[in-house]
Amino acid sequence: xxxxxxxxxxxxxxxxxxxVELMNERKPVGQQNPMEAAATxxxxxxxxxxxxxxxxQARLGQQLRAMYDEVVNQGVPDRFNELxxxxxxxxxxxxx
Amino acid sequence: xAMDDSVRKAVLSAVPSLRAFAISLCGNVDRAxxxxxxxxxxxxxNIDSFQPGTNMSAWLFTILRNHFRSEYxxxxxxVEDTDGHHAESLKSQPDQYGHVEFREFREALAQLxxxxxxxxxxxxxxxxxxxxxxxxxxxxxGTIKSRVNRARTRLAxxxxxxxxxxxxxxxxxxxxxxxxxx
Numbered sequence: 001x002x003x004x005x006x007x008x009x010x011x012x013x014x015x016x017x018x019x020v021e022l023m024n025e026r027k028p029v030g031q032q033n034p035m036e037a038a039a040t041x042x043x044x045x046x047x048x049x050x051x052x053x054x055x056x057q058a059r060l061g062q063q064l065r066a067m068y069d070e071v072v073n074q075g076v077p078d079r080f081n082e083l084x085x086x087x088x089x090x091x092x093x094x095x096x
Numbered sequence: 097x098a099m100d101d102s103v104r105k106a107v108l109s110a111v112p113s114l115r116a117f118a119i120s121l122c123g124n125v126d127r128a129x130x131x132x133x134x135x136x137x138x139x140x141x142n143i144d145s146f147q148p149g150t151n152m153s154a155w156l157f158t159i160l161r162n163h164f165r166s167e168y169x170x171x172x173x174x175v176e177d178t179d180g181h182h183a184e185s186l187k188s189q190p191d192q193y194g195h196v197e198f199r200e201f202r203e204a205l206a207q208l209x210x211x212x213x214x215x216x217x218x219x220x221x222x223x224x225x226x227x228x229x230x231x232x233x234x235x236x237x238g239t240i241k242s243r244v245n246r247a248r249t250r251l252a253x254x255x256x257x258x259x260x261x262x263x264x265x266x267x268x269x270x271x272x273x274x275x276x277x278x
Contacts, residue, residue, distance in 0.1 A: 056252055064216065064217070071115050072115075074115070080108065
């Protein structure tokens with residue numbers, strides 16, 4: 001297949017920044033909740049979608065990321081490096 | 097034109113996170129790796145549809161997610177209770193995931209509806225913004241937000257973290273929860 005210009009900067013190393021980005025990402029969620037959460041706390045949990053406290057959310061987030069990062073930290077398995085190398089070789093053969 | 101080195105690097109650097117996402121989707125490491133491989137092949141075959149300067153990682157996640165969804169739909173016709181099946185497959189292979197400490201969490205995660213689970217993972221673990229996650233899932237930003245919220249609430253219920261003791265000896269958490277009444 002013909003490859004078009006791909007010289008543009010691909011997003012650099014997103015994987016590396018997970019920790020930092022997550023902190024940023026999670027902020028809006030945390031900030032959006034205090035008031036609602038406080039309101040819900042004072043109300044009494046009558047309806048089911050009770051708002052979670054920020055700390056509960058933070059703990060859930062920690063576990064979620066720990067679980068996810070366990071896989072991320074395994075890096076790139078050989079099969080994928082080999083796959084990319086093989087595709088690179090194929091392209092050369094095709095003369096593209 | 098040979099595959100640009102920067103493209104190759106960008107693709108490879110997304111692999112670890114793609115795998116983590118794929119595992120969370122299909123609950124099986126081998127299947128997840130196949131899914132990632134199929135995603136890379138598709139991505140590189142369609143590399144001209146990638147817009148330089150945009151987020152390569154988000155683009156790859158979109159391809160993986162769409163591919164999984166179409167496979168998932170296919171399989172759904174064969175296996176009725178797919179979410180239950182997913183939960184079972186998670187339970188039956190805790191070792192593939194490593195630490196047992198995440199087991200309970202994984203099992204709870206597996207019980208979430210798939211759209212909630214993927215939204216939570218994308219925003220809470222993969223590090224995408226709500227906007228990016230919405231782009232990946234092909235839905236509105238508000239939809240992602242509500243899915244994430246529902247996922248968190250459900251997860252807390254499943255893990256019984258609404259009662260402070262179950263969440264471990266964290267004084268702050270305990271205090272927050274205590275002030276929340278029952």
